[in-house]
Structures are given as C-alpha cells and as structure tokens.
Amino acid sequence: MKSSFIKRALILLVILCVFLTLPVYSFGQTKGLTVLCIYKSSEGYSDDSNPLKWFFEKDITSNGLRVKYHDFDKGFASLGNLEDIRAIVTWYNGGVVASKDIGINYAKFMINAADKGIKIIVVNSYGAYGYKEGNETKWDLLPYIRPLFVKIGIYFQGFWTNNPNNIKIIYKDSAMVEKDEKQDVTKSLHYQQIIPLREDVKTFLQLQRTDAPPQAGDGKSSVIVISKTGAFALENYVVRGSKVMLNTSAFIREALFYDDGYLNVGVIIGDLDRSETVINNIRYAFKYAKILYDIYSKEKLKGIVAGDLSEYEALVIATKTKSAIPFALIKGYVENGGKCIFMNYVEPDNELNEFIGVKEYAKQIEYFKQGFTLTPSFFMNGVNVPGDDIDCNVRRAIVENDVRVLGKLNTLFDAEKYPVVWERSFKKGKIVYWNTNLLDESKLTRGAIVQSIYRVADIFASGMINVGLIMIDDFPAPWWNVAYKPYRIKYYSDMLQNEKDKFNRKKLEEIIEKLKKLPDETDTLFISDVWFKDILAWQKQFGFVYSSFLIFNYNRDTKADEAGFSVRDFYLSQNGLSTKMGIAALENGFELGLHGYNHMSLTLTKPAEYDSVPWPDKKTMIRALTVSKNEWIALYGESALPFSYVAPHNIIDATGLQALGEVFPTIRVVATLYVAKSGEVEQEFDWTPDNRFYQIPRITSGYYFQDFDKFALYDAFHNFGVISHFIHPDDVFDEMRSKSYEGWLWLKSNFEKEFGTLKQSYPWIRWMTVKDAFYEFVVYNSSAINFKVKNNTLEIYTPGGAGHSYFIRARIPKQHKQLINCSLVQYTPSTGDIVVKTNKYKSAIVW
Known part of the structure; x- marks a missing residue:
C-alpha cells in the first residue's frame, strides 16, 4: 500500500516538470515569399x-x-x-x-x-x-x-x-x-x-x-x-x-523547406459556419492523440508555398466552399506527394470534382437515418465497426473508376451513388474525402479524423492512454423487493385497452408477450442471485475492474422535512441487500464511488429534460451530502470514503460542485457524459476550470449498443485508446434500456458478444477503476509525446521515468525488425498496425 502511494505521488510530482515540455499548438505562421x-x-x-x-x-x-x-x-x-x-x-x-x-x-x-x-x-x-x-x-x-x-x-x-x-x-x-x-x-x-x-x-x-x-x-x-x-x-x-x-x-x-522528421499535421480552416466549434473538436482530437499540428486560415497561407507543406504527414481541410481555401496550393502539395483529408463535403466545383475524383456531384444535401458501413481496413487491425442508425447528411456522387470507396450508406437502393467516404491517389499524393458533415462537430467522430490520417499517411503514430472503464450507476442502491413482471404487464395492458392506433396496439401486445416470458423474480433476487454473479463472471472473462456508484435514497427531497435529511430507502431491501452489496463490491475489488444522497441533480435550477427537483441553495446541498458522508463512514469506514462521483442524470452545476468538494475532500473525479443527449453536462477528459476535480466522462452505456454507441466506442478508442462505458443493475426492468423487455439472457448475450469482439481485437486493453484511471489521465494528458521518422526507424520520445509506461500505436510500411527500449503489445501484418509500450525517454521501432 505504501509503495503504491509513493509511486503515485512521484508520478504526480513530475507533472509540473513534464508540463513545461508540452509542445505549443498555434495558428501556422506566414513565412514570406x-x-x-x-x-x-x-x-x-x-x-x-x-x-x-x-x-x-x-x-x-x-x-x-x-x-x-x-x-x-x-x-x-x-x-x-x-x-x-x-x-x-x-x-x-x-x-x-x-x-x-x-x-x-x-x-x-x-x-x-x-x-x-x-x-x-x-x-x-x-x-x-x-x-x-x-x-x-x-x-x-x-x-x-x-x-x-x-x-x-x-x-x-x-x-x-x-x-x-x-x-x-x-x-x-x-x-x-x-x-x-x-x-x-x-x-x-x-x-x-x-x-x-x-x-x-x-x-x-x-x-x-x-x-x-x-x-x-x-x-x-x-x-x-x-x-x-x-x-x-x-x-x-x-x-x-x-x-x-x-x-x-x-x-x-x-x-x-526543412523537415525535422517529427510527425505533424497541417489543418486548413475555410468558411464553415461554426468554425470555432470545428477547430475545438480538432484540437481535442489531436491533444488526446498526441499529434503535433498547425492550424491555418486562408489569410495565414498567403506567405506559404507548396514546399512549406511538405513537412506535414497530412493536411486536414474543413471548408464549405473551394474559394475559401488556397486550392492551387493544396493541389500542388498533393501532386508532389502530399496527403490530404477533406473532413466534410464541399460545395460542387468542376476543378474540385476533378481533383477528388467525382464525375457527377449533386448540390443538394440529402438526409439519411439508416447509418453507414465503413470498410474494415479503415480501422486499426481491420476491425469491423458498423455505423448503424447514425443520422448523416450526404451528397449524391458518381465517382471515377480509380476511386476506392471506404464507406457507403446502409440503404437497399442506390447505395453506390451515396458514398460516405472515399480515397483516391492523385499524381504522387493521396486524398481521403468525407462526403458528409458528420466529422465537423461531433465529438464521437474524433477517432475517425485521426484514423483518416492513418489511412493516407505512409507512416504515422499517436499516443494511447489505453484505459478501459466499466462504471455501474446506482449500485448499491435502494431496492424494493418488487416483482416487476406482473406490475409491468398490468401497466401495458391498461395502455392497450385505451389505445386505438393499430401500430401502437401491436407494439404494446409484443411487449406484453415478452414480459410474460420473463422470470417472476423480484428486483432484489435478480440483482443478488443473477446479475451480480454474472458481472463477477465477466471480471474473469474480460478482465473488468468495476467502479460502482452508491445512491442512498430515491426520494425527491431537496429541502428536508421537519426531521431533516436522513437515509431511509437504502435499508428497505430484503435482508439488508443494499448494505451487503456495498461490502461485496469492495471485497471483489470494485471501487465504491458516490452517486448521491438521492437522485436529484445538485443544481439550483431544474434541468430542462429531467424530472429533478432543484436545491434551494448550497447550504442545503451540504446538509444532505453531510448526511451521506456520515452514513458512508458508519457503513464502510472512513478509509473507504469515495474518490469518484457520478452526477445524477449526469447533471451538476457550479454550486453543486462546490458543495460536493466541501463535504467530500476525498472526491477528485466527477463523471457525467462525453456527449449530451438531453441537456446533460458534457465533459472532456480534463480538469474543471478551477482544477478542483478531474473529469472522466462516460462515452457509451448499456448491455446492448443503441444508435451511435458501437461506433462511438470504437471511435474514442481510435482517438486515444479509451473505453468509458456504464451500466445499471436494473436495466432489464427498463423498457428503453432492455429493448422493450427482451430479458436478461438477451441483454447478457449481446453484451458478451460486443465486448468479446473488443477483447478479440484488442486483448491488451487495461481495465481499471476510475480512481486508478485518474492517475493515468493526469500523467498522460500532461505528458509531451512526439514521434520522428528517420529512414526506416520511428523514434518515440516520452518523458520516461517515474515508473510510468506509455502506450504508442503506429502504422508502419512493413514488419518491424527491431524494437529499441520498448516492448511489443500487438502487431497486425495485414494492416501494418503496431502497438508498443515504453517507459523510456527515447525508444524506436525499426523495420
């Protein structure tokens, strides 16, 4: 225990020194002609x-x-x-x-x-x-x-x-x-x-x-x-x-036109409507992946010639029209061997169409809900990542014969006329063109931006934090000893009696039939006898290390009654199961974090999309949180006080953060969502503005992937090697989260299938608690990592020392012959993808 603490202290101690070595990313400088x-x-x-x-x-x-x-x-x-x-x-x-x-x-x-x-x-x-x-x-x-x-x-x-x-x-x-x-x-x-x-x-x-x-x-x-x-x-x-x-x-x-050999990327921003949002998205994508870059506006490129761009492994271009970018400069760069990525569709233009390989290009933008499928070779190790149910805008395009389509719509008709992304060799260079605006602003396509660079660059490398997180919200929690099956059947049967629409009636009838097939067990028995045993088995099967987040009440009390705030609901479950599950979690290596006194978000105003009662002031929040802290100490001891906090409804305001910090000085991590869906608080993997809390947002959720979830999981992993997923013990009882009550066996099967594929593709993912991940994120995000190519060698520069290892992924032209000061994690000959681990200042991959 002492040596572990000292190791972490040393890691944090070097952060300031490491921070001073961070590269500066800025707008590219005009050079003169x-x-x-x-x-x-x-x-x-x-x-x-x-x-x-x-x-x-x-x-x-x-x-x-x-x-x-x-x-x-x-x-x-x-x-x-x-x-x-x-x-x-x-x-x-x-x-x-x-x-x-x-x-x-x-x-x-x-x-x-x-x-x-x-x-x-x-x-x-x-x-x-x-x-x-x-x-x-x-x-x-x-x-x-x-x-x-x-x-x-x-x-x-x-x-x-x-x-x-x-x-x-x-x-x-x-x-x-x-x-x-x-x-x-x-x-x-x-x-x-x-x-x-x-x-x-x-x-x-x-x-x-x-x-x-x-x-x-x-x-x-x-x-x-x-x-x-x-x-x-x-x-x-x-x-x-x-x-x-x-x-x-x-x-x-x-x-x-000196090229120092360091891998870097040029970004050209044109006339996008929300250019600052796009720039911010690119900045974070490259910050996470440890990619050096310069950003240019058209004005800044006036003193630039094509030779100046030769230092870049690729150019990433975001523009609405060709006239807003120095097209002749970009074309000259590609003709001489440069690599270019258009990260969004550009308004049709004859000269541009010829450049990107389009015979016919529609001006009209069409909206599709069916999603798209990318070729497996696009992703690391050739993994198949479907983009099912992803809404996207696409232009109809008839491409030249020398164009290779990398992704197209999931449509039964004319799919070949709606390519989502393609690549083309042009003279000595190469182009990747995204025929959609999906990459412009979505945080869930940052990995696609990074992977597009891997697609065109001859040699490329980036950093990976290599952290996998499985968080369990509302565990342990109050459970009611209720058999949900008869209750749900009656609920939907009553709805069916009053429903006139044929389509809706059919849907309700299907739900009722599914419910009839489910076991009759109570929530308490399901969680203790089925669910908990299965997730413990997943620890062995997948290597998961869970972080679970305890909640004491499900009341709506934010003002306290005459008796004041108190913990009541937590003790209502049969045989004191809620308390026992907290002990069982700790005994099985879980991190036990806090989800709240109750499920009301710590805010002074009501969230727009959630039925959450606001708190009158910080003082009241502190009173409720103090009750939670005292109860926690009584149950699990002061040494087990929480390090991490997940906000109810994934929403918390500045006052709530202040109250949380005052009552729980042990809490260092606050988690909400990476991408908001219904007014939740969005986070980056970064410190809060006051540097009091570190944010570790959740990216995906559930036992089966809905909508964007599967693509989002793999996209974030391709950005910088992070998996951040959360589940609930009672998802099986929720219509939306159980796909209209498909049952636990169905949910379990889907979960095992998805994470089994993930493990098969990337068996080296480091699963850990949120607390352990905190130290990894703080060191990784504060570290300068650079890459340099010399002949047949990729040199890797990290801070080294302090007993910390860095994971690096690269794509190299042929199999490595030698690894210097680093160890092999995985190599995939079919794609040239290699992952290594190093704790040295300088290491190298030689091929």
Missing part, C-alpha cells in the same frame, strides 16, 4: 551573373518563391526591415572584408535577420571571417560571428589546418555532397571545427582532425549541415574548379 541572395561585386559578380543565380535561382522560383539579389559591397541599410524575406542565402569566395566595422555590422545584420525568423543559409565562405588593417589581415571577428552560427545551430570552433595527413572524412551523404565529384581531403586541404548544437541539425559531411588539440575534443567537424533555422556549407567542399560537389538543388530545397 522572397529569398534574399547576397553576393560580392568585388569578386566579379553582379545581379545577372553570380553563383546564386547559376545554382539556386531555378530551384527557388520553381517552388513558388521570388529571388531578390543584393550586393554585399553596397551595405545593408537599403534593405529596410526585410519584409517578406523568408531566407538569406550567401555565396562568397573570400573571407576577408575591408574593415573591422564592415565585418561587425554584417554580423549584426545577419543576427537581426535570424532573430526575425529568417533562415540563414551560408554557402562556401561566410565572407567576413577577417578584415584588413593596413597591410595586415586580422582574424578576431569570431566573437561577433559565433552568435549567428549558434542561431543556425552550430558552433564555429576553428582550429584550422590544411594538412591532409591529419584530416579524414568519417561520414558523408553522397547524394548531397558528391554531385559531380567525390570529396577528397587531399584536394580540399581545409579543416575548421564546426560542432552541431541542436538535435535538429542534420550533418551531410563530417570530418575529423586526427591531431586535434585537447580543446577540440574528438576533432569531429560537421562541415555541411542543414537545420530548421538555416544551413552551412564550408568552402573547399562545395566546388572544386568547374566541378560542383554540393547537390545544390537538394541542398537549397531542404534548407528552405
């Missing part, structure tokens, strides 16, 4: 004739950028504040300037540019290492130059030598540094020590000085590098005579 190229006229060059024009201009302009030439020898005052400049590229042959002031002022100019976010790309000589003082050349400018190089990501150490016997090449990327001729130190005769300072600095040519002085350490030197803030290529390793060793096309493209 001009590249400033600087040469020296004193070296015989001009705007019309210089190495930058010969080797770089074509590659710069072909990527949608402009070139502006400038002569170093004219100074830099005329350049102003460098508006619209995204990069400065220099190429000089010599390293000496006319005076010290020129050298200092040039360094200041370049540093100022770097501070504005302008990339600094130095090719061949830096151009101002030294200066003339009379007939003497001095080399004391390094203190002014080094701060600039640090901004590029390198430290210019020096320790020059031209002795080839003491220089050797220890690494080279031949495709980048041996275009027309091999690198050869016996011809280059040049060494300066240049040390990479940051993880983002990529080395393409590395030397080593074998006789390095002690201050030079191992003597290694990265002489051709590219970073996210610039690039550097040392003289003598760029050109030799008429031969160009540096692959200038590859070099300038990578320098201008």
